[in-house]
Amino acid sequence: MPTDRFEGFADRKGAFFAALAKHQDREWFAAHKAEYDEGWAKPLGALLAEAREAVDDLYPDFELGEAKVFRIHRDVRFSADKSPYKTHAGGLVPLGHAKVALDVSAALYVQVGTESFAAAGMYGMGPEALARYRAAVADEKRGKEIEKIVLGLVKKGFSLDSMETLKKVPRGLEPDHPRAELLKRKGLIVMFPKLEPAELVSRKILTTIVKHAKAAAPFVRWVAGVAEGR
Template sequence: MSFAGFPDEGLVFYEGLEADNSKTYWTAHRADYEAHVRAPMAALLEELAPQFGAAKMFRPYRDVRFSHDKTPYKTHQGAVVTLGGRGAGSWYVQISADGLMVSGGCWRLESDQVARYRRAVADDVQGPRLEAEVARLRAGGWDIEGDRLVRVPAGFSADDDRIDLLRHKSLHATRHWTPEDWLHTPAVPTRVRDSWRDLATLNVWLGDNVGATTKEPRPRR
């Protein structure tokens, strides 16, 4: 199946799910999700795979075991491509009733990864490289996001260079488009492809300086 666009019916499906996040609604509209959300997302990822690699499409079900929000279904469809073998640095794409979102960077880092990230930010060579790349992305319209400490991280001073970056526990850049006509056309892969290319330097920096965690996986509860 070649990608022809995200049908308006998929956005309407998510509008309905936001209003009625229940098994009853999901069961009645499951075919709409499969045809108008999951199928076009799979086709989009197939077009992007030759350049960026295979993607993981996330399940539509929420993990409510440890959440105060017990609604059972996600109100968006997301997918991620991890920079091969680097351990940190990924591309992300998401469709919802709000439109299309693309992002890149890292979302969850273990403590050993955060420590390596901060050492690199404080380094006189790697730190300025990240600082310049973040400034370039922000000037290009990207939102720079990620979990951040309010306080100064241990071992650093409020007067340290790049203190804003040092506060980060994760770091990613995000761009969002509200629903417009082009979202329903084959123009989408070009938008996503160009955006992911723009994030390549950030992802390479994270792969080189943060890498994979060395911690043992957490046992599943």
């Protein structure tokens, strides 16, 4: 990953991505690739690398993986939309090396472009991790731990999200369980408070994201820990 100092992204509104949305063809992208690399991909890599260093001490029992910027190319194999490019740049700081793709925990995920946001946690879980997560949420002691953590984050402007949320509590668990909303989820992340576009063009966005990533660390440790069977 890049070791350059993060100095901000190309602009506040993701003008490159707005143009890319209108020109979803390889010829246009090839002609403008340098704009993406220099204005978005490289700065994102630098931001993630600096943020990783800032939060590393908060994960003494986990191994933080190297910061990673995702490819801009979309996986269109199973999609009706064959547009070849994403309209954002995204990347994460993972915990460990998950054997199942769904089981990736992130100390930090950042997306910038036509829509910009940051988050942390496990967006989705494979069957084994999900079973452990549900057992922990249903458990009186461990369930109250995550409930308290979540309530504290919500008060600070964070919100919950997941890849999928069931309409009902999974079979075998109390339908009126006090943590029913957590039990319905098939993954669990916290969305950070809204990122201010004006901050994207300076180091202010790094300061903001690191502050939120530190606040979210107890949440990520809990989710990643139970998913791994700790």
